[in-house]
Amino acid sequence: MIKRSFLGLVKPRFEYNLAPDPVQDVPLPKTVTLLLKAGQNGGGATALKVGDPVKTGQKLASSPDSAEYVISSVTGSVSAMAPYVDAYGRQCTAITIQASGQDDWDDGFDKAPTLDTALKFFEYAPGNPSFKAFADPEKTIRTIVVNGMEQDLLLTVNQCVVQNEAADIKSGVEALKKMTGVDRILMTVPENLVQPATTTGAEVKTVRGTYPEGLPHMIMKDVVGQVVSADDTLADAGVVFVSAEAVAAIGAAFNAGQLPVTKVLTVAGKDGSTRNVRTRIGTPLGDVLQACNVTLTERDRLILGGPMRGIATYSEDLPVEPGTDGVVVQDDVDSAQATDYPCINCGECVRICPVRIPVNMLVRLLEARLYEDAAAIYDLHCCVECGLCSYVCISRIPIFQYIKLGKYELSLIETAEAANE
Amino acid sequence: MSSQQKLVVAHAPYWHDGSKISTKNYHVIIAALPAVLMGISQYGTPALGVIAFAMACAVIWELVWNLVLGKSMSIGDGSAVVTGLLLGMLMPATAPWWVIVLGTFIAIIVGKQIFGGIGFNPLNPPLLALAMLVISFKGVFDFDEALRHYDLGFIMTYPLADLKAFGPAAIEKFSLGDLFMGRQAGAIGSTFGLGLIVGGLYLILRGYVRWEISLSFLAGVFITALLFNLSDSAKYAGPLFHLFTGYTLIAAFFLVPEDSSSPANFIPMLIFGVLAGVMTVLIRNIGAYVDGVPFSILLMNLANPLLDKIRPKAIGKVVENA
Numbered sequence: 001m002i003k004r005s006f007l008g009l010v011k012p013r014f015e016y017n018l019a020p021d022p023v024q025d026v027p028l029p030k031t032v033t034l035l036l037k038a039g040q041n042g043g044g045a046t047a048l049k050v051g052d053p054v055k056t057g058q059k060l061a062s063s064p065d066s067a068e069y070v071i072s073s074v075t076g077s078v079s080a081m082a083p084y085v086d087a088y089g090r091q092c093t094a095i096t097i098q099a100s101g102q103d104d105w106d107d108g109f110d111k112a113p114t115l116d117t118a119l120k121f122f123e124y125a126p127g128n129p130s131f132k133a134f135a136d137p138e139k140t141i142r143t144i145v146v147n148g149m150e151q152d153l154l155l156t157v158n159q160c161v162v163q164n165e166a167a168d169i170k171s172g173v174e175a176l177k178k179m180t181g182v183d184r185i186l187m188t189v190p191e192n193l194v195q196p197a198t199t200t201g202a203e204v205k206t207v208r209g210t211y212p213e214g215l216p217h218m219i220m221k222d223v224v225g226q227v228v229s230a231d232d233t234l235a236d237a238g239v240v241f242v243s244a245e246a247v248a249a250i251g252a253a254f255n256a257g258q259l260p261v262t263k264v265l266t267v268a269g270k271d272g273s274t275r276n277v278r279t280r281i282g283t284p285l286g287d288v289l290q291a292c293n294v295t296l297t298e299r300d301r302l303i304l305g306g307p308m309r310g311i312a313t314y315s316e317d318l319p320v321e322p323g324t325d326g327v328v329v330q331d332d333v334d335s336a337q338a339t340d341y342p343c344i345n346c347g348e349c350v351r352i353c354p355v356r357i358p359v360n361m362l363v364r365l366l367e368a369r370l371y372e373d374a375a376a377i378y379d380l381h382c383c384v385e386c387g388l389c390s391y392v393c394i395s396r397i398p399i400f401q402y403i404k405l406g407k408y409e410l411s412l413i414e415t416a417e418a419a420n421e
Numbered sequence: 422m423s424s425q426q427k428l429v430v431a432h433a434p435y436w437h438d439g440s441k442i443s444t445k446n447y448h449v450i451i452a453a454l455p456a457v458l459m460g461i462s463q464y465g466t467p468a469l470g471v472i473a474f475a476m477a478c479a480v481i482w483e484l485v486w487n488l489v490l491g492k493s494m495s496i497g498d499g500s501a502v503v504t505g506l507l508l509g510m511l512m513p514a515t516a517p518w519w520v521i522v523l524g525t526f527i528a529i530i531v532g533k534q535i536f537g538g539i540g541f542n543p544l545n546p547p548l549l550a551l552a553m554l555v556i557s558f559k560g561v562f563d564f565d566e567a568l569r570h571y572d573l574g575f576i577m578t579y580p581l582a583d584l585k586a587f588g589p590a591a592i593e594k595f596s597l598g599d600l601f602m603g604r605q606a607g608a609i610g611s612t613f614g615l616g617l618i619v620g621g622l623y624l625i626l627r628g629y630v631r632w633e634i635s636l637s638f639l640a641g642v643f644i645t646a647l648l649f650n651l652s653d654s655a656k657y658a659g660p661l662f663h664l665f666t667g668y669t670l671i672a673a674f675f676l677v678p679e680d681s682s683s684p685a686n687f688i689p690m691l692i693f694g695v696l697a698g699v700m701t702v703l704i705r706n707i708g709a710y711v712d713g714v715p716f717s718i719l720l721m722n723l724a725n726p727l728l729d730k731i732r733p734k735a736i737g738k739v740v741e742n743a
Contacts, residue, residue, distance in 0.1 A: 007626055008626075008628020012438060221736060229737050229739045230735075295425060296426045299428070300428050303433075304740035308436065311433065313428070315428070335435055336431075338432075341539075341541035342538065343540050344539055344681055345683075345685055346685070348444075350686060356734070358683050358686070362458070381737075382738055388434075390437070394442055396443060401432035
């Protein structure tokens with residue numbers, strides 16, 4: 001953990017981890033768990049039952065046309081199906097598959113490079129790409145940004161992929177062009193990866209190695225040169241972000257004719273050491289930690305993602321998901337402890353905020369649950385969710401949590417209003 | 422299935438820079454030590470008594486408030502200690518005990534706790550107490566009168582009082598070097614200019630005090646005093662005299678940049694500091710009071726919420742034009 005420097009006058013600077021570790025393989029897990037999100041109508045995976053045989057690369061969904069699906073990453077049989085609610089309250093079905101140890105590939109993958117293929121097979125690719133914006137007639141997507149930067153400190157997943165799998169990214173970029181019809185494909189990488197990135201055929205842009213420059217909104221502002229307004233999504237602005245890992249996985253899928261079933265992730269131990277591993281999607285976190293010789297003890301934190309924006313989870317039986325870029329294990333004594341102390345208006349958060357939000361005022365309104373005023377007056381929706389305000393808060397207010405809560409509550413209000421209309 | 426450990430779940434971020442309110446307040450106390458020790462070495466045990474009693478009283482008032490209202494204990498954050506220390510530094514060594522009891526009551530209870538405690542005070546607590554005491558008990562804060570039994574080997578009249586009563590001719594006897602080195606009559610912790618500047622620079626470098634406010638306050642005092650002096654040097658003292666006398670330096674580094682009653686954005690901080698400096702000299706030169714520091718800063722504290730509305734547009738903010 002980076003502590004306050006002796007000369008507190010200088011703003012703390014966070015460098016991304018720019019030295020990717022080599023990738024090692026995790027042994028094939030005995031079981032995998034895939035979290036199938038409930039569809040619009042809340043239907044579970046009725047098409048599947050315990051005991052059903054599944055093949056590697058087989059698409060599992062509640063119905064063949066369902067927008068939500070998972071791709072089995074092993075061959076075996078379904079051993080359990082249970083309801084699961086994720087950290088943000090979304091209903092899922094946890095499908096546990098007992099692996100047979102052999103890979104028998106499913107041949108359902110349709111290699112036609114169309115948008116339909118992307119929607120039907122690649123939404124569960126590692127890196128969680130989303131192609132829904134291309135199918136939305138109200139949105140005109142002009143640019144795809146292949147992001148070779150990480151979404152958090154410590155992680156090196158995308159950099160690893162750019163470094164080692166530039167050829168797959170090249171195929172992926174071509175496939176993306178065909179599938180989406182978008183010609184302008186940018187690729188954002190740190191300075192030291194420009195060399196492999198230029199071989200991919202995308203337009204290469206460099207991003208500074210300081211956090212949070214790798215976040216999509218910051219890249220939009222600094223690299224694309226287009227500020228996304230607080231009311232719009234990235235897709236509204238005509239841009240879709242896809243992680244470099246996802247593009248490489250798509251490229252490899254077209255080359256090999258097999259759907260991607262593995263995920264690269266960075267594992268950071270208590271001593272801050274990092275290593276990269278490749279594992280099947282759905283592998284229990286405990287298996288990954290075991291392969292990295294990281295042991296958990298009572299009261300540790302097990303964080304999915306990175307130290308600034310990740311989600312702490314409660315069990316090592318939970319699986320690696322397509323969006324899990326990292327697993328950080330943190331000792332209780334090292335973790336930040338939030339307090340309920342009031343803001344003393346020191347202004348550290350105001351000075352560190354990358355988008356110049358008056359956080360000192362914002363947090364007062366959020367504490368008082370005045371979410372609508374917080375959005376209207378103090379720029380709640382401008383927040384890019386980097387977590388730096390909480391990091392520097394001398395009162396140790398969980399500012400980032402308040403911000404996420406505020407956005408969540410507002411989204412509930414908006415959903416309710418839309419339902420009433 | 423692997424053995425289950427009980428894990429702690431919390432929200433991001435999981436890293437913190439390790440800063441704490443108590444650490445900050447202890448650093449403020451350390452930074453104030455040079456000036457305080459100088460005062461104690463000059464005035465002896467009575468000065469030590471005033472400082473120690475003020476700190477103790479401030480903590481006790483906070484404790485009483487915590488107990489009476491059944492709130493969680495807040496004396497550990499060091500805020501009450503700092504308030505007591507600063508109020509003690511603003512008092513003459515001869516201040517009677519009941520003035521200290523009353524002053525710390527005003528600072529802690531009236532100035533801070535009735536607004537909701539730390540972070541909610543609209544005014545600077547020690548300054549509010551000082552202002553009310555100066556208005557109520559003129560004699561206690563008449564330094565000429567209060568320190569008449571002391572002879573410390575330098576001129577024992579209060580420079581600002583001489584200036585007010587007799588004009589710049591009366592202050593020619595003070596050398597700037599003496600004033601800067603604390604060889605002047607005044608409050609316990611506010612006469613040793615060098616010590617206050619060293620302490621202040623320490624706080625600024627460690628990031629505990631916003632340099633924008635401190636420096637703009639000093640600039641405001643300097644420029645206004647200079648303009649007065651240029652317009653009529655027979656009537657108004659020079660800028661350096663104003664910087665090194667009265668409460669100017671302790672205010673610049675310990676009182677004006679108090680967190681909750683000062684702005685957090687860059688331009689408001691500059692306006693806040695400069696205007697507080699301007700008001701200070703205005704009161705000293707043409708106002709009724711000998712030293713304008715408590716009143717000028719309290720006045721600017723009131724303008725703080727309005728000033729802090731001047732802020733940069735957040736990136737991505739949608740401006741709705743009527």
